[in-house]
Amino acid sequence: MPDPQPDPFDALRSPIIPLAPDAAFAADLRDRLVRAVPTPTLREPPMTTETTNRPRNGVRSGDVSYITLGLPDLTRGRAFYGAVLGWRFSPGNSEHGAQVDDIVPMMGLWGGEQPTGGRVHGAVLGFRVDDISAAVAAVRAHGGTINDPHREVYAMAAEGHDDQGIPFYLHEMPSAARDTVSGDAGFHNGEVEGDVSYLTMVVPDLDAARAFYGGVFDWTFNIGRPGGAQVTGVAPQIGMTTQPETGPATPGVIVCYRVDDIAAAVHRVRDEGGQASEVAQRPYGLESLCTDDQGTPFYLHQF
Amino acid sequence: MxxxxxxxxxxxxxxxxxxxxxxxxxxxxxxxxxxxxxxxxxxxxxxxxxxxxxxxxxxxxxxxxxxxxxxxxxxxxxxxxxxxxxxxxxxxxVEGSSSSSDDPWDVELDRLHAHDVLTRLAPQHRAALTLRYLDGLSVPESATALGRGVAATEALLVRARREFRHVYEGSNDA
Known part of the structure; x- marks a missing residue:
């Protein structure tokens, strides 16, 4: 046998072929890892401005400081919004939550109970206030319900419902230098893809909502079409309506997201199991009403 | 993507x-x-x-x-x-094997069949062949992963190849 034989066993060489395991197994293992790994967000307040230097919690009292998107299934939410909007996530303070990296304002997906009990499918807004004790008193004076302020790792916080039952949070974040804050924070409609471009509050009674939010946050309004009102000077921009021109009239908050290429984004929504209306030209830009794969309504905007 | x-x-x-x-x-x-x-x-x-x-x-x-x-x-x-x-x-x-020599084996392995044969080998033989051939580790690297000496690993590989060949050919004939 003088000829050097090729080793027949070389045929067994097996480069790694990636294989996705069962989704439930993957989600369960992630949860176990979140509990096992001490993460930076567990040690640092989540509500800090990131290296982008963009204010991510609003700048003025009444601005949106944080948005919690309550979803039935957190894992599916991460997959859907990651694919559609390019969101990347960091672990939240709980296994039920995931922080969205980098977008403005700060936002998190949440698959657990609300602080005041029950689950919400949809967005809950957090608002920054200069003085949370005064704000809590104002909420109660205007017919809302809210728990007492308590210290969270990121801020003094309180959670409640307005006088029509819509949930919201308060975060005490005093304006560092009130007089240096310009009248225009610059991020009213998002700067980059994935940012929040607009918030639509669907309320049963518009006059009651104006009285409540005007009374608590000193919001003022531009009255547009019948049944609608535009809040002036908040970031991101907020509109109130009893019935969106398109979209469901379920009381709560519908989030709008900015995208660079709405046609491509609409394809991604459909590819990921969501639904998207045909893109419509609006005075402010291109718009599509969508629902994610768990039935959560949202809008896409291309300006 | x-x-x-x-x-x-x-x-x-x-x-x-x-x-x-x-x-x-x-x-x-x-x-x-x-x-x-x-x-x-x-x-x-x-x-x-x-x-x-x-x-x-x-x-x-x-x-x-x-x-x-x-x-x-x-x-x-x-x-x-x-x-x-x-x-x-x-x-x-485990059956003791006195022979420590490798007979040359001129064969072109059928990959599907070969992987099926692997699952039927003694676990220690399957481990050695997996590290050495599927993962492409050297004998010393395989030895480290197995927690054995190089000489012991060489001997293990000889026995593993023999068992593999025995099962591979036996089941082919069947």
Whole structure:
């Protein structure tokens, strides 16, 4: 046998072929890892401005400081919004939550109970206030319900419902230098893809909502079409309506997201199991009403 | 998409990578590695979980990489087969083999059949052949992963190849 034989066993060489395991197994293992790994967000307040230097919690009292998107299934939410909007996530303070990296304002997906009990499918807004004790008193004076302020790792916080039952949070974040804050924070409609471009509050009674939010946050309004009102000077921009021109009239908050290429984004929504209306030209830009794969309504905007 | 097409095991990872940020990218690699070698979904899931949880327990400032996780997974696989071999040894003594020579074997292996044969070998033989041939480790590297000396590993490989050939040819004739 003088000829050097090729080793027949070389045929067994097996480069790694990636294989996705069962989704439930993957989600369960992630949860176990979140509990096992001490993460930076567990040690640092989540509500800090990131290296982008963009204010991510609003700048003025009444601005949106944080948005919690309550979803039935957190894992599916991460997959859907990651694919559609390019969101990347960091672990939240709980296994039920995931922080969205980098977008403005700060936002998190949440698959657990609300602080005041029950689950919400949809967005809950957090608002920054200069003085949370005064704000809590104002909420109660205007017919809302809210728990007492308590210290969270990121801020003094309180959670409640307005006088029509819509949930919201308060975060005490005093304006560092009130007089240096310009009248225009610059991020009213998002700067980059994935940012929040607009918030639509669907309320049963518009006059009651104006009285409540005007009374608590000193919001003022531009009255547009019948049944609608535009809040002036908040970031991101907020509109109130009893019935969106398109979209469901379920009381709560519908989030709008900015995208660079709405046609491509609409394809991604459909590819990921969501639904998207045909893109419509609006005075402010291109718009599509969508629902994610768990039935959560949202809008896409291309300006 | 293009990220997934690259050979991520070869890429140096960003310094701010943590096990959790790496998870989505690493999970299919680790699971794919284990599933292709043990061929059993429940075992692959168990070993995948053990791999990540063991990695989470490591306290280091060095950011994790997919390649490092595959190394952890390989150890978990060897541990699994070692445990399996111990269980089987309780049932029947492993037949001693006096011969330590390799007869040349001129054959072109049928990959599907070959992988099926692997699953029927004694666990310690399956482990040795997997590390040496499926993973392409050198004999000294295989020895390290197996926790044996190089000479003992050489001898183990001889016995493993012989058992493989015996089963491969026997089942071909059947």
């Amino acid at each position: 293009s990220d997934d097409d690259r050979d991520v095991t070869a890429l140096p990872d960003r310094p701010d990578v943590t096990l959790l940020t790496l998870y989505d990218r690493a999970l299919p690699q680790v699971y794919g590695y284990l599933m292709a070698r043990c061929g059993d979904r429940a075992v692959a899931e168990d070993l995948t979980a053990e791999t990540f949880l063991a990695a989470a327990a490591v306290r280091t400032n060095v950011p994790p990489t997919v390649g490092w996780l595959i190394g952890v997974a390989r150890h978990k696989l060897v541990d699994h087969w070692r445990w399996q071999a111990r269980q089987e040894r309780l049932l029947h003594a």
